[in-house]
Amino acid sequence: MGAESWAGLGSTIASLFFLYNIVKDHIPFQVSDYVATVFHKVFSFFKPYVDITIQEYHGEAEYFKRDELYIAAQAYLSSTCSSRASKLKAELGEDSDTPLVTIDNNEGVPDSFRGVQVWWYARAESSNSQIFSFYRRENKRKYYRLAFHKRHRNLIKGEYLKYILEQGRNVMLRRRQRRLFTNSPSSNWDGYETSVWSHVAFEHPATFDTVAMDPKKKSEIIDDLVTFREGKEYYKLIGKAWKRGYLLYGPPGTGKSSMIAAIANFMEYDVYDLELTAVKNNTELRKIFIETTGKSIIVIEDIDCSLDLTGKRKEKKKDDEEKKKLPEKEEKDESSKLTLSGLLNFIDGLWSACGGERIVIFTTNHLEKLDPALIRRGRMDMHIELSYCTFEAFKVLAKNYLGVEKNDLFATIQTLLCEVNITPADVAEGLMLKKSRNKDAGTYLENLIRVIEAAKEEAKRKAKHELAGKQKEDKSKEEPQVEEEELEG
Structure with missing residues (x-):
């Protein structure tokens, strides 16, 4: 059918619609509805x-x-x-x-x-x-x-x-405005979803550019995060919940909190700061976890200080003996408390599959205190050590604080950092001369050298004191043995 025929057919349909609008008010509604349905089907066929x-x-x-x-x-x-x-x-x-x-x-x-x-x-x-x-x-x-x-x-x-x-x-x-959540004590819950978590705006400025650590190590962490973020189909293929666990460990002041903020800013995730001491039992923990959203980081800081969840698990015999000594009511209360098994189920049990794209982060200052079951691979997939300041970490701080990448004093600082353990937080403080108006980088670096040298002397005094204490203790242990030998003689 040619273009002229299509044009003629369209003109005819338009004329019929015009006539229908004129006479529709003068015919029974049953007929009007039927005609309207027919016209609609005809028009839809050509539309x-x-x-x-x-x-x-x-x-x-x-x-x-x-x-x-x-x-x-x-x-x-x-x-x-x-x-x-x-x-x-x-x-x-x-x-x-x-x-x-x-x-x-x-x-x-x-x-x-x-x-x-x-x-x-x-x-x-x-x-x-x-x-x-x-x-x-x-x-x-x-x-x-x-x-x-x-x-x-x-x-x-x-x-x-x-x-x-x-x-x-x-x-x-x-x-969206990303948020920092904290869990409310269960005594404050009123049955509404908003009562489980309270939040403020998350505006921490830390990024991977500002985190003081070895660039190679930093790159490995970023690559792991990118792989996780793009791994939705992969996790589904291998039959695992779409989550990732990170364990941050090291002395205080080594940047664990800054690392969490950098991860959150890089991934554009909300942060849920879970305070375990405010959780009464495993049931409450599950409810709290259900109220978290996807694209979020669940943080438990200082896991070694959170309740009685660390160290080696008690022997069954000793545990049974202690339970026998307790009244029946107290035993019931004890069984309702938050347990290690409840926390493990929260991390990688059935409840961990509720939702997706979550990161779980534990931090600790004492890795040796943690139960191996808590931090094994598969639960805490990546262990990240945040230790004392290295020369590579110092260069990041110098660039961030002073805007310099090279200086004659760098060699002296590198030598000192190899001789003493000092945290990135202390190094950063040494680069901040609050009372000085001198913008010369050398002034700040000289102040840092004095800070590191003072830390070096303090470490020597502490080591000398500990050595003297140990020698005194060893001597006190030997004296009774000498007296016994003299008596026997």
């Missing part, structure tokens, strides 16, 4: 495009609840298609400190997916709903209209909408 409407609010009784797909589409259009629009609008979300710029009402933009062209249109219509007006404070019903050729119906419904939802969520996660 090659399909529309999908995505409402901002769904459900007549839930107008106050925004539709997640609408929010995701808004974020997706902001990041992908807004550059092709001539009319834009900016909005600031509740959990974001960055404005969201997206297409304005009555604006349309094209998009493509796997070679298929689609069109997005932003629309706003008046609404007579009193509920809608009450919650929205404006009598406008907003929605997106997605148009595409009908031969691509299955692709758009099946894969494209899922793609929009996933990409939109990722955009919202990157834009």
Whole structure:
């Protein structure tokens, strides 16, 4: 059929629609509905495009609840298609400190997916709903209209909408104000989800560029994090929960907290600081864990000081003897407390599979005190030692604090760092001359040399004192033996 024939057919259909609108009020409604249905089917047959409407609010009784797909589409259009629009609008979300710029009402933009062209249109219509007006404070019903050729119906419904939802969520996660959570004592829980965790904005400035450690070691950590973040399908393939465990250990002041902040900023994750002493039992621990979200870091700092979960497990015989001495009521209370097995199940048991893309981090100052079952590979997948300041770590600090990468005093500092154990925190403090207005880097480096030399002398005095104490103790042990030999003689 030629173009003239198609044009004539379209003109005929339009004429029929015009005549129907004139006579529809003068014929019975049964006939009117039937004719309308027939006309709709005929028009749909010749119309090659399909529309999908995505409402901002769904459900007549839930107008106050925004539709997640609408929010995701808004974020997706902001990041992908807004550059092709001539009319834009900016909005600031509740959990974001960055404005969201997206297409304005009555604006349309094209998009493509796997070679298929689609069109997005932003629309706003008046609404007579009193509920809608009450919650929205404006009598406008907003929605997106997605148009595409009908031969691509299955692709758009099946894969494209899922793609929009996933990409939109990722955009919202990157834009959101990340938060630092802490668990509330169970006595404060009131039955609502918000009572389990309280939070503040997470604004720690630490990054991997500012963390003082060996660059090679730092690169290994970054590579491991990237592999984890991109490993969703791999974890599913091997049948493991999508999580990763890191154990940070080393003396106080070696940067364990800064490393956690750097990981959170690099991964763009929320941080849940879990205080085990506020958890009564395993049941509460499970409830707390369920209330965490994906793309988050769960931190237990100083795990060696958290309850009685460290060291070697008690022998069964000794444990049974102690239980026999306790009254029945006390024994029941004891069995309800948080246990090592409960914590292990939290890390890699069945409950660890609730949600995905989580990182669990333990920190300790005393690695030797931890139960081997707690830190074995598979639970704490990567052990990261944060030790005393090395010369490589010092160079990172010098660059961050002073903006210098080379100086004649570096050689002296390198020699001193090989002779004494000093933490990165102490080195950083030595590079900060609060009362000095001299901006010369040499002044700060000379002050650091004095700090390291003082630490070296203090270490010598401490070692000398410990040696004297040990000699005195050894001598006191030998004296009774000499007296016994004299008596025997």
